[in-house]
Structures are given as structure tokens and as C-alpha cells.
Amino acid sequence: MEATHIPVLADEVMSMLAPAPGSLQIDATLGGGGHTERILEATDPDGRLLGLDADGAAIARVESRLRPRFGDRLVLRQANFRQLATIAREAGFEAVDGALFDLGLSSDQLADTDRGFGFRAGGPLDMRFDTRRGVPASELLAALDVNELTALFRRYGEEPKAGRIARAIVDARRTAPIASAEELAALIERVLPPNPRQPRRTHPATRVFQALRIAVNEELDALEAGLAAALDLLRPGGRLVVLSYHSLEDRIVKRFLAAERRGCVCPPEIPVCVCGRNPRLRLLTRPSLTPTAEEIAANPRARSARMRAAERLAA
Numbered sequence: 001m002e003a004t005h006i007p008v009l010a011d012e013v014m015s016m017l018a019p020a021p022g023s024l025q026i027d028a029t030l031g032g033g034g035h036t037e038r039i040l041e042a043t044d045p046d047g048r049l050l051g052l053d054a055d056g057a058a059i060a061r062v063e064s065r066l067r068p069r070f071g072d073r074l075v076l077r078q079a080n081f082r083q084l085a086t087i088a089r090e091a092g093f094e095a096v097d098g099a100l101f102d103l104g105l106s107s108d109q110l111a112d113t114d115r116g117f118g119f120r121a122g123g124p125l126d127m128r129f130d131t132r133r134g135v136p137a138s139e140l141l142a143a144l145d146v147n148e149l150t151a152l153f154r155r156y157g158e159e160p161k162a163g164r165i166a167r168a169i170v171d172a173r174r175t176a177p178i179a180s181a182e183e184l185a186a187l188i189e190r191v192l193p194p195n196p197r198q199p200r201r202t203h204p205a206t207r208v209f210q211a212l213r214i215a216v217n218e219e220l221d222a223l224e225a226g227l228a229a230a231l232d233l234l235r236p237g238g239r240l241v242v243l244s245y246h247s248l249e250d251r252i253v254k255r256f257l258a259a260e261r262r263g264c265v266c267p268p269e270i271p272v273c274v275c276g277r278n279p280r281l282r283l284l285t286r287p288s289l290t291p292t293a294e295e296i297a298a299n300p301r302a303r304s305a306r307m308r309a310a311e312r313l314a315a
């Protein structure tokens with residue numbers, strides 16, 4: 001079970017995490033284990049890493065690929081990172097030196113046509129990272145009315161043609177349910193035909209697919225909970241590194257880091273602080289870091305990546 005996912009901004013992640021031998025690290029989004037592998041190499045001989053992924057296939061892949069090399073230095077859990085606080089405590093990772101979140105989906109998930117993440121996936125339109133929980137995207141498409149679908153595509157996809165796409169979905173499902181990713185992508189292509197004066201840089205279904213994936217996995221709520229948990233787990237001097245791939249994710253990361261850097265949450269009209277909250281983070285990337293043209297040429301999936309990193313203060 002070889003991973004096809006190429007880790008994004010791998011050198012930059014390593015220089016921000018600066019993982020030392022003997023340290024405790026968390027990879028909240030294992031994927032193909034590319035970053036995890038680099039971290040375990042850098043923390044040789046006795047550093048330990050707790051790796052989470054909501055997707056059982058990712059855990060199985062990393063287990064077979066990395067366990068033989070790293071043994072019990074690698075601790076794996078199939079879990080959503082929204083449960084990071086509990087999982088880390090139970091696994092003995094309570095005061096850690098680094099935590100990495102590399103958000104979104106992996107190339108391995110995209111390539112698996114049974115998961116429904118890719119436009120050409122002929123299998124069921126599922127899109128769940130963890131297929132043991134929640135409802136597949138096909139059920140959302142079948143159950144939501146025009147207004148709900150429109151709101152979903154706007155909110156999580158920032159899709160300007162949300163209403164038109166939602167109406168086409170509701171029309172189409174009167175004849176037959178939209179069962180596969182391929183059918184949904186083809187329907188959106190019909191609704192939004194190419195405009196010769198405005199050549200497209202991405203597939204016209206990109207925003208709708210993003211919206212459905214976010215909704216099905218409750219990704220934005222999970223991100224807020226995961227970041228808060230990771231910060232609580234970091235020891236002073238510990239590093240938090242987050243890679244995001246679209247503006248909704250990045251906005252949450254940016255606001256979280258800014259609030260923890262500021263500390264005080266008193267309204268600006270109050271002359272003296274009454275909340276008593278101290279800054280808990282120092283920003284290491286200001287404003288943020290993106291891949292070089294060379295990296296994007298070698299790995300086009302890196303093109304939308306944005307990295308933010310911060311260091312835990314003693315507060």
C-alpha cells in the first residue's frame with residue numbers, strides 16, 4: 001500500500017516544527033504519512049509521534065508503510081482531530097513539542113474512485129473522511145431543498161452561481177437520484193458551460209465539491225476545535241503548524257492565531273483589560289508562507305497551500 005500523496009511545503013514544515021530527537025509530536029492529519037515520516041526521521045532515535053486521521057484507509061496505509069521502520073515511536077489512532085484533547089491524553093501525549101495540521105484531502109483519497117472526492121469518480125458520492133459516521137454527500141443532495149442547497153454552496157463553496165446549480169440538482173433528481181461524483185460534475189458542467197472569453201483555471205464543479213465535503217465532514221467546526229485542543233497540548237516553546245487550502249479554512253486559522261497572539265478579548269472601548277487573558281502564541285510566519293513556483297510545477301496540488309506557524313508562549 002504505497003502512498004501517492006506528496007507532502008506539501010515539507011522543508012518549510014520541518015523548519016517551522018524544528019522537531020528534535022526525543023521530542024513528542026502530533027500529526028493531526030496523517031494522510032499518506034509524508035510529513036510524519038520526515039518528523040520521525042528528524043526525531044531519531046527516541047522521538048515519538050501521535051498520528052491521527054479520520055480515514056481508516058490512511059491509518060492502514062501508514063501502518064503498513066511506516067510501522068516496520070519506526071516501531072513504537074509511531075502511535076496511530078483513527079479519529080477526528082476534533083477529539084484531539086481526549087485522544088492525546090489517553091495516548092500519553094499531554095505536553096507536546098509540535099503539532100501539525102495539513103488540512104483537506106490527500107491524493108490517495110482523490111484517486112480512490114469509491115470515495116466520491118474526485119470529479120471522475122464513478123463510485124458512490126460519499127465524501128466522508130470517516131465512512132463510519134455521518135451521512136454521505138449523495139444523501140444531502142437528495143434531502144436538501146433548493147434554498148438549503150443554495151445556502152450550502154454559497155456558504156462553504158463561495159459559489160456565485162449557487163442558486164442555478166441548486167435548481168438544476170433539484171430538477172435532475174426528480175428523474176433519478178444523483179448517485180456518483182461523475183454525474184454531479186457532469187450536471188454542473190452542463191449548467192455552467194465554458195465561456196470562450198473567460199477560460200477556466202479550475203473545473204466548474206470545484207466549489208460545489210468543496211462545499212459538500214466541508215458540510216459532510218463538518219470540517220470548519222472540527223478545525224476550530226482541533227486548533228484549540230492542540231494549543232492546550234503544546235508546552236512552552238512548542239510549535240503549531242497549519243497548512244490550509246482554501247480561504248474558509250485559512251480565515252479560521254488566521255483568526256485563531258491572531259486572537260491567541262493578542263490574548264486580551266476585552267472590547268476596544270474598555271480602557272483597561274478586565275479579561276486577564278495573556279497572549280499564548282508568538283507568530284512565526286507573518287503573514288503566511290506559500291509554495292515556490294518550482295514546488296507547484298512538481299506538485300500541482302500544492303498550488304493553493306498556505307502555511308501559518310506559531311510558537312507557544314509560557315502563559
Ligand SMILES: C[S@@+](CC[C@H](N)C(=O)[O-])C[C@H]1O[C@@H](n2cnc3c(N)ncnc32)[C@H](O)[C@@H]1O
Pocket residue numbers: 005006007008028029030031032033034035036052053054055058079080081082102103104105106109129219222223
Ligand atoms: C492533505 S492530507 C494530509 C497529507 C499528509 N500530511 C502527508 O504528508 O501525506 C489530509 C488528511 O487529513 C485527514 N483529515 C481531514 N480532516 C480531518 C479531521 N477533522 N480529523 C482527522 N483527519 C482529518 C484526511 O482524511 C486526509 O487523510
